[in-house]
Amino acid sequence: xxxxxxxxxxxxxxxxxxxxxxxxxxxxxxxxxxxxxxxxxxxxxxxxxxxxxxxxxxxxxxxxxxxxxxxxxxxxxxxxxxxxxxxxxxxxxxxxxxxxxxxxxxxxxxxxx
Amino acid sequence: xxxxxxxxxxxxxxxxxxxxxxxxxxxxxxxxxxxxxxxxxxxxxxxxxxxxxxxxxxxxxxxxxxxxxxxxxxxxxxxxxxxxxxxxxxxxxxxxxxxxxxxxxxxxxxxxx
Numbered sequence: 001x002x003x004x005x006x007x008x009x010x011x012x013x014x015x016x017x018x019x020x021x022x023x024x025x026x027x028x029x030x031x032x033x034x035x036x037x038x039x040x041x042x043x044x045x046x047x048x049x050x051x052x053x054x055x056x057x058x059x060x061x062x063x064x065x066x067x068x069x070x071x072x073x074x075x076x077x078x079x080x081x082x083x084x085x086x087x088x089x090x091x092x093x094x095x096x097x098x099x100x101x102x103x104x105x106x107x108x109x110x111x112x113x
Numbered sequence: 114x115x116x117x118x119x120x121x122x123x124x125x126x127x128x129x130x131x132x133x134x135x136x137x138x139x140x141x142x143x144x145x146x147x148x149x150x151x152x153x154x155x156x157x158x159x160x161x162x163x164x165x166x167x168x169x170x171x172x173x174x175x176x177x178x179x180x181x182x183x184x185x186x187x188x189x190x191x192x193x194x195x196x197x198x199x200x201x202x203x204x205x206x207x208x209x210x211x212x213x214x215x216x217x218x219x220x221x222x223x224x225x226x
Contacts, residue, residue, distance in 0.1 A: 004157075033213065042204050042216035056213060091158070100146050100208055104158040
């Protein structure tokens with residue numbers, strides 16, 4: 001297992017376009033998290049899944065954001081009608097519910113121009 | 114609200130010397146976990162050390178140790194014999210009732226040769 005994988009690593013998009021990011025967690029991990037990190041800040045929680053169920057969503061997650069984990073394995077995060085304020089690093093993390101350590105991916109850096 | 118505060122945006126240390134990074138947190142929960150994560154430039158976050166709140170003994174991992182003061186809600190990280198590879202952003206984080214992680218704003222550590 002190579003750890004948590006995120007694709008793409010970088011995405012540049014024009015304002016108003018839709019973007020989708022993918023996260024492949026460590027295979028036996030049933031919990032998956034999405035975080036957003038802006039420059040000089042710590043990661044901010046967006047949402048998390050236990051298996052395919054989305055258990056919690058942050059108020060940061062506006063109607064333009066949607067996340068899925070259809071089969072309890074990989075997850076996607078979609079941002080519709082992107083805005084410049086969406087420019088950030090989007091981090092995915094996973095863990096097994098029987099342990100407390102979360103493993104992070106390298107993130108997807110989104111730039112909205 | 115659960116908050117994590119890191120009051121030192123930047124720290125520096127001479128190679129081979131010791132440095133302490135500060136972190137305070139706020140919670141009314143009795144059961145929680147605390148972490149220090151390291152984020153090297155352009156690389157993924159990795160766990161440095163973790164502490165279960167119910168354990169009185171401070172956690173230690175090789176050159177890394179914590180000073181956990183539960184009553185003061187303080188959780189500092191001590192790095193001994195600092196190495197060039199320790200240069201990174203360090204994030205203090207908390208986890209309550211198995212749900213989302215809360216992160217501080219980070220401390221950027223520079224190691225001077």
